[in-house]
Amino acid sequence: MIKMFTDAATKGNPGPTGLGILIIRDGQQEQLTSQLPCASNHQGEFAAAQFGFDYLVKHHFNNEPILFYTDSRLLSDSIGKAYSKHYQEQLSQLLNSIDQLGTVVTQWVPESQNHGAHHLANQALHQLERH
Template sequence: MIKLIKLFTDAATKGNPGTSTAGILIIKDGKQFQYAVSLPDSSNHTAEFLAALTGFQYVEKLFGNTETLMFFSDSRIVTESIDKNYSKKYNDLLMQLAALQAKFPLVITQWIPEKENHGAHTLATQKLHSILKK
């Protein structure tokens, strides 16, 4: 039986660049692990890459890197950059992400519509709202 971890990430940003947060949802063996984290002030696209990087770091810390990973994002720039292994503007972040992904035996990246990324989206927006209220 193939062991599989599902990773969903999303970013929320107020301003361009501005306050940014990430929502990370990890599902393993039917259990959910939810994280809402602050990111450096950035543009939305940069925040999406940072959210993905942070998500992979959390998976590696929690479970190591010996299992197949399904990675879901509603960011076309992130998923298409991974598929092409190229990004003109975000190449440094893409290379960092590729290095993290290379540690796993198999990573399957899938773009999903925002409505299917509700868990990570909610975590990111709740964290952003809590920061902006302060």
Template sequence: MIKLYTDAATKGNPGPSSAGVLIISQGKQQQFSFALSPSSNHEAEFNAAIMGWKKVAELFGTKETILFFSDSKIVMDSIAKKYSKSYPHLLKKLLKLQKNYSLVINRWIPEKENHGAHTLALQKLHQL
């Protein structure tokens, strides 16, 4: 089982954006941060999730059970409803990545429980 945490940071709305990805597998953490194209905060949250799922696929393949955590209500609500009025193209990419796995559990968490991914996103944003 793999735990995936993602978060985004944006300076301005829209503005420079970054993503933080924290992956926990077998008690070991792997941390990643990515610069994103300038975007709105919501768009950056979708892109952070997409980057996280791509990283999981790259590192572990698709045979694992994934627990996906995000503090973005719009991302988690969109996944649950399989609908996004404003970001349908990003939701489609995210759902396509998730459907490669036999078991995915998506869970919204409060911001205070997403500290690792949040810190990674902020560190990258400060480098931009």
């Protein structure tokens, strides 16, 4: 079983955005980061999830159940309903990636339970700000 946590950190809204992805499999952690030069926080949350699911697809984790955790209610609700009023294009891309994997269970968690991904997103944001 794979656990994946994602988060985005944005300075300004919109503004520079750091993405953090924490993947836990067999007790091992994979820490991924990326950046967007300018995005809203919601766009960042979708982008972080997309980055994480693309990584899982690319590394052929399609036969393992995946527990996906996000502290974005908008993201978790959108995935659950397969609908987003303002982010349908990003959601469609995300659902396409999710469909390439096996069982994926999405769960909203409070920010206090998403420290790993939150820390990685902030690290990515700070790196972006220094350049």
